[in-house]
Amino acid sequence: MKLRTLLLLFLAAFVSGCGLLGRGGGGESSRTTGWEYNAEETGNIPYLSGYEQEAGPGLVFIQGGTFTMGRVEEDVMYQWDNHPRRVTVASFYMDETEVSNQDYREYTYWLSRVYPGDRKKIYAALPDTTLWRSELAYNEPYVNNYFRHPAYSDYPVVGVSWDQANAYCAWRTDRVNEQILVERGILQHDVSQSGENVFTTDTYLAGLYQGTEGDDPQENPDGTSRRVRWEDGLMLPSYRLPTEAEWEYAAYGLIGNTDGELLTDRRIYPWNGAYLREDRRKEKGRLKANFVRGRGDMMGMAGALNDNADITAPVFSYSPNDYGLYCMSGNVNEWVSDVYRPLSFLDVEEFQPFRGTVVTEYRRDAGGNLVRDEYGRLVKDTVADYRNFRDGSADSQMIETDDWNAEQDRSTSDMYVQDDRPGFFSSLISDEVRVYKGGSWKDRPYWMVPGTRRYLEQTKAQDDLGFRCAMTRVGSPEGF
Structure with missing residues (x-):
C-alpha cells in the first residue's frame, strides 16, 4: 500500500514537472491565463505571494x-x-x-x-x-x-x-x-x-x-x-x-x-x-x-x-x-x-479620519522627462488640495457678511x-x-x-x- 502511494506521488510530480498539469517548471501560475509568473518564456510577469511587511528601524506594530x-x-x-x-x-x-x-x-x-x-x-x-x-x-x-x-x-x-x-x-x-x-x-x-x-x-x-x-x-x-x-x-x-x-x-x-x-x-x-x-x-x-x-x-x-x-x-x-x-x-x-x-x-x-490631504503628481518637462530640483529631488505639483474641504458653508463662516450665499470661492482666511x-x-x-x-x-x-x-x-x-x-x-x- 505504501509502495503504491509513493508511486502515485512520484507520477504526479513527474507529470506536473513535464508541464502536463501546469505551465513552466513548477512555478506559480496565473489563475487568469495559466501562464507561469516570473518565467522568461511567459514574459517574466512579476508576482510575489505571501508578502509580509517588516517594521522599519525604530518602529513598532500598532494593530x-x-x-x-x-x-x-x-x-x-x-x-x-x-x-x-x-x-x-x-x-x-x-x-x-x-x-x-x-x-x-x-x-x-x-x-x-x-x-x-x-x-x-x-x-x-x-x-x-x-x-x-x-x-x-x-x-x-x-x-x-x-x-x-x-x-x-x-x-x-x-x-x-x-x-x-x-x-x-x-x-x-x-x-x-x-x-x-x-x-x-x-x-x-x-x-x-x-x-x-x-x-x-x-x-x-x-x-x-x-x-x-x-x-x-x-x-x-x-x-x-x-x-x-x-x-x-x-x-x-x-x-x-x-x-x-x-x-x-x-x-x-x-x-x-x-x-x-x-x-x-x-x-x-x-x-x-x-x-x-x-x-x-x-x-x-x-x-x-x-x-x-x-x-x-x-x-x-x-x-x-x-x-x-x-x-x-x-x-x-x-x-x-x-x-x-x-x-x-x-x-x-x-x-x-x-x-x-x-x-x-x-x-x-x-x-482613517484625517484633514490635510493634498494630492500631488510629478512634474514633467515638454519632453515628458521628470523634473528635479537642485538637490536631485523630484518636483511635485499640487493636483488637489483638500485641507479646506467643506469649509465655506454658511454654518462654518466666522466673518460678518450681508449675503454669504452671494460670496464665491471663500478661502480659509475669509472664513x-x-x-x-x-x-x-x-x-x-x-x-x-x-x-x-x-x-x-x-x-x-x-x-x-x-x-x-x-x-x-x-x-x-x-x-x-x-x-x-x-x-x-x-x-x-x-x-x-
Missing part, C-alpha cells in the same frame, strides 16, 4: 481597530473642538519613542557631509535652540547645550517646526531604503554622493540615481542587472508624521483593555485609572509621566525627585503603554500631520478672522496650522489626555514640542 476619538473628561478649556466620535484606524507602525537629539543630529550631520557648502540648507534643518531663552529665567545653558551636548543625546529633540519634522521623515525614508539595498548587495554605500546625484527612493525607482552597483544586484532573465522595482517589495513605505487619529489611538493602547470585541475599560491616560502615580509595589508613588505637578513644582523635592526630570527626560523614561510606546503623555508635545479645524471631528470620515494688528482678534486658523498633542514637561495633567488637542503654525516651534514618525502598513491588518 488597528475601532475606538472613540475625542473628549473623555470635562472640557475645561471650553473649546468644543474634540467631540467624541467612533472611528476606525487601520494598522500601522509608529516610533517606539520620540525622535531624540541623537536621531536628529544624524540627519544634520548627513546634510553637512553631503552639502558642505550649502549653509542655508543646513541651517534650515537645525532646531531653534533660542526658544529655550527666557527674559526672566536662567536658561542660557539649554540654548547652548540641549541639542549639541552628549549629555542630552537621548533626550527628545525640540525646537523643530512641523515643516522640519516632515523633512526629517523624508530624509529617514531615503536613508532606510538605501540601507536596505546596501544590505541586500544591490548597491554600495556612496559617501561621495552630492548635488543632484543623491539617493532618494523616488529618484532611484525612476532610474535617475546613478549609484555604485553591489555584489548581488537584481537580475533580468537574461542575466543582466536591473534596478529594484516597487513591485519587488524590498523597500519600505515612507516614514511620515502620524495622523491625529493614529496618534490618539496609539497613545491609549486599548489593546490591553479588551475582552474579545468588548472594551472593558475606557482610559483617560495611556494607562488604566485616573491616577498619575504608579501603584506597583516596587515603583509605588512614582509619577507615570513627566509633567508639572503644580505651580513652581517641576520635579519634586531634593532627595526625592519624583519624576527625576527638571525639563525633558530621556525618550525611554517611564513605563511604556500596551503597544510598547514610551512617553505618549508628558515629556514633550508631538506634532501630528492634521490641519487644525475646531469641528474636524464632525467632518472627517469614519475610516476665520485673520488680523495681525495689535489688540485685534484673530482666530489663528489657516491651512498652515497643524495639530499637536500629548502634553509636555511644562504642562498640567489636562493636556496629557490623548483626546486634547492644540495647534500651531507649521513654520513655528516650541521648547516643549517634538515629534515621532509613523509608517503605513501595506496588506492585512495583522497577517493571515
Whole structure:
C-alpha cells in the first residue's frame, strides 16, 4: 500500500514537472491565463505571494481597530473642538519613542557631509535652540547645550517646526531604503554622493540615481542587472508624521483593555485609572509621566525627585503603554500631520479620519522627462488640495457678511478672522496650522489626555514640542 502511494506521488510530480498539469517548471501560475509568473518564456510577469511587511528601524506594530476619538473628561478649556466620535484606524507602525537629539543630529550631520557648502540648507534643518531663552529665567545653558551636548543625546529633540519634522521623515525614508539595498548587495554605500546625484527612493525607482552597483544586484532573465522595482517589495513605505487619529489611538493602547470585541475599560491616560502615580509595589508613588505637578513644582523635592526630570527626560523614561510606546503623555508635545479645524471631528470620515490631504503628481518637462530640483529631488505639483474641504458653508463662516450665499470661492482666511494688528482678534486658523498633542514637561495633567488637542503654525516651534514618525502598513491588518 505504501509502495503504491509513493508511486502515485512520484507520477504526479513527474507529470506536473513535464508541464502536463501546469505551465513552466513548477512555478506559480496565473489563475487568469495559466501562464507561469516570473518565467522568461511567459514574459517574466512579476508576482510575489505571501508578502509580509517588516517594521522599519525604530518602529513598532500598532494593530488597528475601532475606538472613540475625542473628549473623555470635562472640557475645561471650553473649546468644543474634540467631540467624541467612533472611528476606525487601520494598522500601522509608529516610533517606539520620540525622535531624540541623537536621531536628529544624524540627519544634520548627513546634510553637512553631503552639502558642505550649502549653509542655508543646513541651517534650515537645525532646531531653534533660542526658544529655550527666557527674559526672566536662567536658561542660557539649554540654548547652548540641549541639542549639541552628549549629555542630552537621548533626550527628545525640540525646537523643530512641523515643516522640519516632515523633512526629517523624508530624509529617514531615503536613508532606510538605501540601507536596505546596501544590505541586500544591490548597491554600495556612496559617501561621495552630492548635488543632484543623491539617493532618494523616488529618484532611484525612476532610474535617475546613478549609484555604485553591489555584489548581488537584481537580475533580468537574461542575466543582466536591473534596478529594484516597487513591485519587488524590498523597500519600505515612507516614514511620515502620524495622523491625529493614529496618534490618539496609539497613545491609549486599548489593546490591553479588551475582552474579545468588548472594551472593558475606557482610559483617560495611556494607562488604566485616573491616577498619575504608579501603584506597583516596587515603583509605588512614582509619577507615570513627566509633567508639572503644580505651580513652581517641576520635579519634586531634593532627595526625592519624583519624576527625576527638571525639563525633558530621556525618550525611554517611564513605563511604556500596551503597544510598547514610551512617553505618549508628558515629556514633550508631538506634532501630528492634521490641519487644525475646531469641528474636524464632525467632518472627517469614519475610516482613517484625517484633514490635510493634498494630492500631488510629478512634474514633467515638454519632453515628458521628470523634473528635479537642485538637490536631485523630484518636483511635485499640487493636483488637489483638500485641507479646506467643506469649509465655506454658511454654518462654518466666522466673518460678518450681508449675503454669504452671494460670496464665491471663500478661502480659509475669509472664513476665520485673520488680523495681525495689535489688540485685534484673530482666530489663528489657516491651512498652515497643524495639530499637536500629548502634553509636555511644562504642562498640567489636562493636556496629557490623548483626546486634547492644540495647534500651531507649521513654520513655528516650541521648547516643549517634538515629534515621532509613523509608517503605513501595506496588506492585512495583522497577517493571515
